[in-house]
Amino acid sequence: MVILKSQHRMLNEQSIIIPVLQSIRSPLNALTTIHRCYGDLVLGRFLNKKLLFVCKPEDIEEVYNQEAKGLLSRDFLYHAKKSLFGDGLINSKGRLWVNQRRIMQPIFSRDAIPEWEKVISEEAESTKNKLINTTDAEINISKELKILIQRTFIRILMGISVDNMSNRDVLVKSINNISKGLLPLMVAEIISNGKLMWFMPNKKRQYQEAVNQLTAFVNQEIASKYEQTGHDLISLLIQAKDKKTGYSMTKELLKDETVNLFFAGQDTTINTLAWFFYLIGKNEAVHKKITDELIKYKDDPLTLENLAKLSYTKASLYETLRLYPSTTALATQALEDIVIGGQNIAKGTTIILSMYVTHHHNKLWERPNEFYPEHFLNPSETERHKYAFFPYGGGLHNCIGRHFVEMEMMIIIATLLREFTFKTDADVKEAVSITLKPCRDVIVTLMPISE
Numbered sequence: 001m002v003i004l005k006s007q008h009r010m011l012n013e014q015s016i017i018i019p020v021l022q023s024i025r026s027p028l029n030a031l032t033t034i035h036r037c038y039g040d041l042v043l044g045r046f047l048n049k050k051l052l053f054v055c056k057p058e059d060i061e062e063v064y065n066q067e068a069k070g071l072l073s074r075d076f077l078y079h080a081k082k083s084l085f086g087d088g089l090i091n092s093k094g095r096l097w098v099n100q101r102r103i104m105q106p107i108f109s110r111d112a113i114p115e116w117e118k119v120i121s122e123e124a125e126s127t128k129n130k131l132i133n134t135t136d137a138e139i140n141i142s143k144e145l146k147i148l149i150q151r152t153f154i155r156i157l158m159g160i161s162v163d164n165m166s167n168r169d170v171l172v173k174s175i176n177n178i179s180k181g182l183l184p185l186m187v188a189e190i191i192s193n194g195k196l197m198w199f200m201p202n203k204k205r206q207y208q209e210a211v212n213q214l215t216a217f218v219n220q221e222i223a224s225k226y227e228q229t230g231h232d233l234i235s236l237l238i239q240a241k242d243k244k245t246g247y248s249m250t251k252e253l254l255k256d257e258t259v260n261l262f263f264a265g266q267d268t269t270i271n272t273l274a275w276f277f278y279l280i281g282k283n284e285a286v287h288k289k290i291t292d293e294l295i296k297y298k299d300d301p302l303t304l305e306n307l308a309k310l311s312y313t314k315a316s317l318y319e320t321l322r323l324y325p326s327t328t329a330l331a332t333q334a335l336e337d338i339v340i341g342g343q344n345i346a347k348g349t350t351i352i353l354s355m356y357v358t359h360h361h362n363k364l365w366e367r368p369n370e371f372y373p374e375h376f377l378n379p380s381e382t383e384r385h386k387y388a389f390f391p392y393g394g395g396l397h398n399c400i401g402r403h404f405v406e407m408e409m410m411i412i413i414a415t416l417l418r419e420f421t422f423k424t425d426a427d428v429k430e431a432v433s434i435t436l437k438p439c440r441d442v443i444v445t446l447m448p449i450s451e
């Protein structure tokens with residue numbers, strides 16, 4: 001049956017000025033307020049820009065499908081993201097994105113990632129040994145995880161140990177400043193075509209300085225890889241070639257992709273793990289179930305195959321990503337008049353999907369605000385719509401690092417939880433930077449398993 005667009009309804013515009021203004025300071029509050037006050041599909045206007053908030057999984061799927069058909073595009077954020085991401089996967093468009101994704105995808109496939117098991121296990125073991133030797137009962141797990149992920153990622157990406165880097169502190173500082181600066185930049189672009197940044201010149205300057213520092217560092221590393229390739233990720237990217245067309249990436253694109261991976265792969269992982277240890281530190285019963293499962297398989301090497309046996313541990317990791325999805329929202333824009341959820345949506349409307357809101361939706365989850373790994377184990381799991389849980393996004397631009405990062409996080413969790421239990425009474429809230437992080441470092445009490 002052919003359905004004419006005119007048969008669909010027009011959504012009434014809601015007054016969203018107050019929550020949208022709040023979003024500069026707290027995008028999460030703005031998104032949850034809009035959902036609570038107006039429902040699953042909300043149309044609003046800010047500075048003459050139409051904004052559509054989409055929360056229902058079925059509608060989210062429609063958005064991704066329309067994006068795949070070329071009816072929606074994220075290009076309107078291109079200039080805001082260009083200074084950092086250049087033409088890397090996170091920002092590139094059209095044919096360029098297709099070519100780059102095609103040659104990079106195999107490096108991150110399920111078959112290819114076991115290549116990194118050893119490096120991840122070695123770094124996780126070294127953190128475990130450091131913690132075994134600490135005399136402090138209380139440790140700052142956020143800090144330890146940050147060091148661990150940075151060490152692991154730099155080794156995988158560049159094949160060098162952080163211990164041998166003289167400029168590590170500058171690098172870490174620049175990544176932190178980018179994390180802080182990118183979110184206001186994006187929000188200003190989405191709701192005001194960048195105009196709101198005019199009122200924050202210092203923020204803009206600090207951000208740009210940090211981007212320049214990171215780029216200089218990456219350029220230096222790339223230059224050395226062209227002289228001598230190794231088994232690191234940059235070398236794999238240099239060698240990546242489309243067998244059919246012979247396409248391979250230029251030096252400039254290699255720099256962009258390295259920055260993209262560097263940036264996409266670190267904060268997201270550090271924050272997810274910090275939330276994981278926070279949640280299990282507060283939930284003794286869940287922690288015990290994970291420990292029991294890990295002890296059952298305690299002599300298994302932590303290979304991808306063996307990690308698949310740890311179903312409760314994996315469910316707990318997913319539950320962490322449900323409650324605290326590192327990317328809390330995504331935005332795209334209608335290139336033509338389209339229909340979403342049976343409603344006519346005008347060309348030019350900015351469409352906002354929020355993992356955070358959908359993951360806490362009380363009609364989709366049995367216990368929306370609790371840490372309840374059974375959400376991912378109960379039979380109802382199979383009946384749930386695939387876009388009820390989408391921490392890695394979806395559609396064409398889904399996270400290329402998903403298999404890699406799940407393996408990395410599972411190896412780290414298993415290595416540490418085979419040795420220790422973690423406990424905390426702290427109440428930590430969400431702070432929003434470009435990724436969803438704990439508002440302060442998570443401090444836990446550490447106890448050896450045998451006690």
Ligand code: HEM
Pocket residue numbers: 089090091101260261264265266268269272325326327330391392393394395396397398399400401402404405
């Ligand atoms: C817990 C960790 C991670 C989370 C939650 C996460 C989440 C996401 C999300 C939500 C997207 C956007 C998808 C969309 O636009 O629909 C994305 C894209 C991307 N992620 Fe991840 N990510 C994680 C780790 C990683 C890692 C470790 C890497 C690299 C090693 C990575 C590389 C990328 C890249 C390159 C893209 C852009 C893909 C494209 O547009 O083609 N991510 N990720």
